[in-house]
Ligand SMILES: [Zn+2]
């Protein structure tokens with residue numbers, strides 16, 4: 001049976017497009033970290049003027065950033081996260097935790113729950129029932145007709161050449177169209193080259209092979225021999241399972257962009273839709289944007305250049 005042409009648009013592909021490419025995500029992250037002027041953002045992201053100007057225009061245009069003029073002549077602007085971007089906070093916490101666990105630990109940042117004043121170790125759970133420690137084993141994913149077609153809608157700015165990369169980090173995953181689509185398809189249960197290909201019909205075999213190789217090298221998938229001499233199968237790893245909170249938070253946020261995200265996660269334990277949230281391990285309240293901040297940890301080792309008395 002062939003799937004019908006999509007009669008509606010789903011929020012998940014739109015949300016990923018609003019997030020933009022790798023440079024857009026790094027720019028957004030820098031704004032979250034408290035950098036607001038063009039110069040601050042350029043220096044903190046390590047980006048050229050032209051690339052930054054294009055990303056700021058795109059993020060402002062898609063409503064992710066608000067632009068405020070702070071100087072009339074010459075005109076100077078500050079960039080602040082919009083209400084839409086503030087609501088992305090759960091995904092921001094999820095991404096930070098995943099980076100801490102698996103990628104390049106951001107040892108110089110920590111999360112403070114301003115509501116109670118403590119440095120927190122956020123715990124993921126379902127706000128429908130209050131259960132903490134929810135994993136992919138506890139949820140049932142339902143995919144709407146038409147979403148796989150929408151995942152095939154390629155956005156040129158979000159597709160990057162990954163061939164030269166030794167591995168993929170979280171920002172690269174979220175900033176690359178085919179990587180996010182493949183992560184989604186992995187969560188839907190694809191386990192073989194042909195199963196990925198069946199859903200992502202517009203991906204070339206070369207691109208799919210390259211992404212699968214990178215996912216394996218990066219520890220997001222592992223391979224096993226297929227039954228009866230069939231082609232190898234791909235299995236999720238703990239690392240890709242741990243990406244689930246990022247996906248669940250992104251999916252909830254995607255609801256802002258359309259009536260239906262196209263993807264529903266049911267929490268099997270309570271039988272309700274999983275409402276992804278993070279709880280503070282100190283005061284046991286839900287952490288969200290206005291009451292949570294990322295802080296830079298002051299270096300504990302003295303910088304020799306700074307401590308030299310007569311430099
Ligand atoms: Zn629940």
Ligand SMILES: [Zn+2]
Nearest residue numbers: 113116280283
């Ligand atoms: Zn707290």
